[in-house]
Amino acid sequence: xxxxxxxxxISFLPHLExxxxxxxxxxxxxxxxxxxxxxxxxxxQGEPFxxxxxxxxxxxxAGLSGPAPSHAGLPxxxxxxxxxxxxxxxxxxLDAVRRRQAELNPRAPRLLRSLEDAARxxxxxxxxxxxxxxxxxxxxxxxxxxxxxVATLFTANSTAGIFSAKVxxxxxxxxxxxxxxxxxxxxxxxxxxxxA
Numbered sequence: 437x438x439x440x441x442x443x444x445x446i447s448f449l450p451h452l453e454x455x456x457x458x459x460x461x462x463x464x465x466x467x468x469x470x471x472x473x474x475x476x477x478x479x480x481q482g483e484p485f486x487x488x489x490x491x492x493x494x495x496x497x498a499g500l501s502g503p504a505p506s507h508a509g510l511p512x513x514x515x516x517x518x519x520x521x522x523x524x525x526x527x528x529x530l531d532a533v534r535r536r537q538a539e540l541n542p543r544a545p546r547l548l549r550s551l552e553d554a555a556r557x558x559x560x561x562x563x564x565x566x567x568x569x570x571x572x573x574x575x576x577x578x579x580x581x582x583x584x585x586v587a588t589l590f591t592a593n594s595t596a597g598i599f600s601a602k603v604x605x606x607x608x609x610x611x612x613x614x615x616x617x618x619x620x621x622x623x624x625x626x627x628x629x630x631x632a
Contacts, residue, residue: 459564463620470613477609480544481602492603500525503618513574519619523562530555533605
């Protein structure tokens, strides 16, 4: 019976390596998509977005911020837990940006489709990271922030004005890129042979 357990754990390793590679490749692809989404978002917002030197203020966003500088010093499993938590909040935020952009830029179907795709894809990446964490025996701790609360915050900010809504959407698209890129790097630490 011990031989069977050894055989099953040995056969589990290639499956885990394959899942890590697959998840890493998805994160790499989404990092590229996130760059394209941010460019497309900026193009649709008009001036001053996209002007050289334009740096919009960072508006506070409950439930999500960019990766902290201390993130890199944490063990990989803890970084992946933080990645998973951030990825779980992003779909609701991206959906809220899409809804607001549908009001502000109804003639930008490509942007709206890209935001919808981004929400779906980041949800899939979050689930894949959770699967990797579970396989490593380091499942995420407890439930993440409630998406409804985050979406409500975004809706409350929509009354603050068009420019603020555009800045908030810009910030969400930027955070999407930061977190998928960070997830890609963190998963790269687990890819056999280093970053693939």
